[in-house]
Amino acid sequence: MSVRVGILGATGAVGQRFIQLLDDHPTFDLAAVTASSESAGETYREAAKWRVDAPIPEDVAEMEVAETTPGGIADDDVDLLFSSLPSGVAAEVEPAFLEAGYVVSSNSSNDRMAEDVPLTIPEINPGHLDLIEVQRDERGWDGALVKNPNCSTITMVPTLAAIDEFGLESVRVSTLQAVSGAGYSGVTSMEIIDNAIPHIGGEENKMETESRKLLGEFDGAAVSLHDADVAASCNRILTLDGHLENVFAEFADDPSPADLREAMRSFEGAGDLPSSPDQLIKVYGDDEPERPQPRLDRTYAGGMGIVAGGVQSTDAGAKYNCLAHNTIRGAAGASLLNGELLVEEGYV
Numbered sequence: 580m581s582v583r584v585g586i587l588g589a590t591g592a593v594g595q596r597f598i599q600l601l602d603d604h605p606t607f608d609l610a611a612v613t614a615s616s617e618s619a620g621e622t623y624r625e626a627a628k629w630r631v632d633a634p635i636p637e638d639v640a641e642m643e644v645a646e647t648t649p650g651g652i653a654d655d656d657v658d659l660l661f662s663s664l665p666s667g668v669a670a671e672v673e674p675a676f677l678e679a680g681y682v683v684s685s686n687s688s689n690d691r692m693a694e695d696v697p698l699t700i701p702e703i704n705p706g707h708l709d710l711i712e713v714q715r716d717e718r719g720w721d722g723a724l725v726k727n728p729n730c731s732t733i734t735m736v737p738t739l740a741a742i743d744e745f746g747l748e749s750v751r752v753s754t755l756q757a758v759s760g761a762g763y764s765g766v767t768s769m770e771i772i773d774n775a776i777p778h779i780g781g782e783e784n785k786m787e788t789e790s791r792k793l794l795g796e797f798d799g800a801a802v803s804l805h806d807a808d809v810a811a812s813c814n815r816i817l818t819l820d821g822h823l824e825n826v827f828a829e830f831a832d833d834p835s836p837a838d839l840r841e842a843m844r845s846f847e848g849a850g851d852l853p854s855s856p857d858q859l860i861k862v863y864g865d866d867e868p869e870r871p872q873p874r875l876d877r878t879y880a881g882g883m884g885i886v887a888g889g890v891q892s893t894d895a896g897a898k899y900n901c902l903a904h905n906t907i908r909g910a911a912g913a914s915l916l917n918g919e920l921l922v923e924e925g926y927v
């Protein structure tokens with residue numbers, strides 16, 4: 580089965596990762612790329628400041644960039660849209676595509692916490708996808724909207740899902756986030772070289788709320804947030820790709836570091852989609868306490884996996900470190916997996 584896909588915001592940092600991941604995808608064929616009105620009408624090669632360390636696929640390079648409006652792309656050309664627009668733009672244009680009947684897997688942060696919008700990680704909470712039925716009833720859309728979480732949230736949540744069996748009660752997390760998370764012009768070299776910035780606008784609230792929605796229960800009508808108390812502190816550091824996070828967790832039970840390592844290592848998660856990693860979470864033992872590291876570990880499982888390590892007991896519970904590639908597993912790869920889930924569940 581071949582599924583024709585389009586990318587909204589295809590020329591940006593995340594859009595370029597989509598193009599890289601869609602090249603040679605077993606079922607998705609790229610049929611449309613859109614960007615701002617300044618890029619529309621140009622070839623993709625002309626419009627995109629290509630920064631991925633592999634060439635633009637030749638067939639994509641010659642595609643014409645369309646306007647980001649339902650009229651800009653021919654609806655019989657596309658079965659599924661991926662969205663990697665700035666969130667303010669996405670909030671304006673995504674509803675128009677949904678009203679026009681498009682199914683959209685979006686990476687943009689608008690509407691992630693909306694009660695009728697599924698926020699999914701296919702290995703963690705695939706059942707939440709059926710919120711689409713509630714969404715269609717409430718909004719009258721023929722299309723469907725699913726969101727993937729923020730890149731820092733998705734780095735931590737699979738590890739929390741793996742250890743939730745011990746009665747997760749409290750999470751404290753501090754992040755060390757790569758500059759690519761802010762986009763190409765998000766942080767200037769003068770701001771970040773020889774420096775670290777202990778604030779990323781809106782990021783802490785996203786981690787604190789999205790994580791509880793992802794780990795929450797869906798009863799067929801609504802998602803109830805997980806009870807755990809989550810607090811985050813987010814920091815920008817001078818790495819290019821790969822967010823590293825220090826997590827402190829407390830539990831109702833008293834798991835040992837070995838219990839926690841084994842729970843993460845053996846966590847399979849739900850489903851088996853074309854882009855799912857074979858082993859979702861790689862875990863370093865206490866013989867390698869200096870791992871994971873962004874430069875050495877961000878490409879684990881093609882950038883689609885999570886890497887954890889440094890698991891130790893504390894007086895109150897446990898602490899560990901985790902890492903993921905922020906523009907692959909944290910952005911384009913997460914949307915791509917949600918697109919595969921939409922196909923598997925019959926929404927496309």
Ligand SMILES: NC(=O)C1=CN([C@@H]2O[C@H](COP(=O)(O)OP(=O)(O)OC[C@H]3O[C@@H](n4cnc5c(N)ncnc54)[C@H](OP(=O)(O)O)[C@@H]3O)[C@@H](O)[C@H]2O)C=CC1
Nearest residue numbers: 588589590591592593614615618647663665666760762910
């Ligand atoms: N970078 C990252 O690691 C992550 C980013 N995200 C989120 O993904 C989204 C995209 O981020 P990123 O790729 O870094 O952003 P970029 O700024 O690199 O790319 C933005 C894209 O949107 C297009 N665009 C901008 N304005 C408009 C408009 N008014 N109408 C239509 N298209 C427009 C741009 O087209 P043009 O080239 O013509 O300007 C470009 O294709 C954001 O919501 C971001 O928060 C999420 C997780 C991680």
Ligand SMILES: N[C@@H](CC(=O)OP(=O)(O)O)C(=O)O
Nearest residue numbers: 686688729730756760761782
């Ligand atoms: N804010 C993240 C990247 C991002 O764009 O997140 P979101 O998808 O929540 O907007 C970072 O700076 O690393």
